[in-house]
Amino acid sequence: MEDIPGPAPRADGGAGAVAAAGGLHAYQLRLHATYGPLVRFQLPGAQRAVSVADPVLLEATAHLDKRPERLFAFLEPFFEAGNLQVLPASEHTPWRRVLLSVLAGRPSHERHFARFTELATELADHWEQQGGTGRPVALQKDLTTLSLRMIGVYALGGEAGDPQAAVAAFEEVLTEYLGRLYRVPAPGGQGDQGGPGDQERAVRAREALALLRGMVDRVVAAHRSGGRTDRSDLIGALVEAGERPARIRDTVMMTMLAAHHTTGVAVSWTLHLLGRHPEVAERVTAELDRVLGDRAAPAYADLRRLPYLEMVLKEAMRLFPPGPYGARETTAPLRLGAHEIPAGTTVFYPFWALHMNPAYWPDPERFLPERFAPDEVARRPRLAYVPFGLGPRSCEGAALAMAEAELVLAVLLKRLRLQPVPGHEVTPVERFVLWAADDIRMTVGPRTPA
Structure with a gap:
């Protein structure tokens, strides 16, 4: 691995370089811009790591089915029966099969589409009312709440208590435990490990985690009393598969x-x-007007008749991937191009850097939905675009997420006109995903169809 380019080793194991870059997402962009598509680097939680931002090289890693445990340790507080992100293949494969049976099926998407539409319409109503007061809307706050409501209705048997409180609690816990993995303590002052600032954050994280666990227990209890049995019932499917209560x-x-x-x-x-x-x-909006006519929202079958909307969504996820990185661990030596990677190496998937690779995405920072026209897609390697990961550990809910996102966009854009708030700066930051530091604030008004 020594012949793979990369930065000089650091005594802190690479944590300082990540912090100086503003997070792991931005650090990966810097690494690949400096050293090329294959980089050897240090990563907190990994003894040996290579980052792969070339889709052809990624093909050689697509079969890997082991995640590095230390790298995903920050998620352990969420779990009681073991970290679901690092299950061994013998446990992960049947568990994944259950999730796919619920989350990936088109019939179950169609069954819930009317309720999804109601929830999206409620948000459009709220935004239109708020727009009438002259106050801008906070996109990420409201849309993550909507997403949590949707998944509650879809797979968990009902809404998850207070969705806004749940979203805030998830952010509190993730920020704290990601910070423990990547933050470099400064000598003296509130930023020290164990100092007052860290103690306060730890208390808030514990309180947030308790709130989330209580919310989950109420969801599971409500499900038991409701006795749901349809095929889109995730909890029921896990019970039927014999999963123990803690794993559920x-x-x-x-x-x-x-x-x-x-x-x-x-x-x-x-x-x-x-x-x-x-x-x-x-x-x-011209496509929406043409396909939907006077209807305010699409039917499920209409989604396939909105190709430009899908292209826009995909291009947005290229520029701001929902899951900005992934990682696997080699269990045997692996050949990557001209390089031999030993067993026990962390193979890092920097989705953001991959999506910005100019060899496959000319002028990569430009927003250009036409990149996803069928003839353009056919010219690229299949792993040039991986917003939901790749291989046997890819996102089980990818198809559901796309259907939800296209529906929400269609409902909002058909009815409303959204414009940036003058002077509001939108800055991506690392919060497990690419978040906006001060949300994304836009003014909203009614839209008149052409």
Whole structure:
């Protein structure tokens, strides 16, 4: 591995370099811009690591089915029966099969589509009313709440108590435990490990985790009393598969965590980009008017008749991936191009850097939905675009997330006109996903169809 380019070793194991870059997402962009598509680097939680931002090289890793345990240790507080992100293949494969049977099936998507539409319409009503007061809306706050409500209705048997409180609690816990992994303590002052600031954050994280666990227990208890049995019932499917209660609670927690991030953040960044590219927004709304006519929302079958909307969403997820990185661990030597990677190496998937690779995405920082026209897609390697990961550990809810996001975008854009708030700066920051530091604030008004 020594012949792979990369930065000089650091005594802190790389944590300082990550912190100096503003997070792991930005650090990966810097690494690959400096050293090329394959980089050897230090990563807290990994003794040996290589980062792969080339889709052809990624093909050689797509079969890997082991995640590095230390790298995902920050998620352990969410789980009681073991970290679901690092289950061995013998446990992960049957568990994943249950999740896919619920989350990936088109019939179950169709069964819940009417309720999804009601929830999206409620948000459009709220935004229109708020727009009438002259106050801007906070996209990420409202859309992550909507996403959590949707996954509650879809797979958990009902809404998860107070969705806004749940979203805030997830952020509190993730910020604390990610900070423990990557933060470099400064000597003296409140930023020290064990100092007053850390103690206060730890207390808030414990309180947030207790809130989430109580919420999950109420979801599971309500499900038992309701006795749901349809095929889109995740808890019921896990019970039928023989999973123990603690594993079921852990799966509910993970589903809530993953689902509210994916859809809400993807839709937020899409609306942000459309607000800054009105010519693209006009083309999207023209397609919606043409396909939907006077209808305020699409039917499930209409989604396939909205190809430009899908292209816009995909381009937004290229620029701001819902899951910005992944990782696997080699269990045997692996050949990556001209390099031999030993067993026990962390193979890092920097999705953001991969999506910004100029060899496959010319002028990569430009927002250009036409990149996802069928002929353009056919010219690229299949792993040039991996917003939901790859291989046997990819996101089980990818198909559901896309259907939800396209529906929400269609409902909001058909009815409302969203514009950036003058002077409001939108800055991506690392909060497990690519979040906006001070949310994404936009003004909202009614839209008159062309």
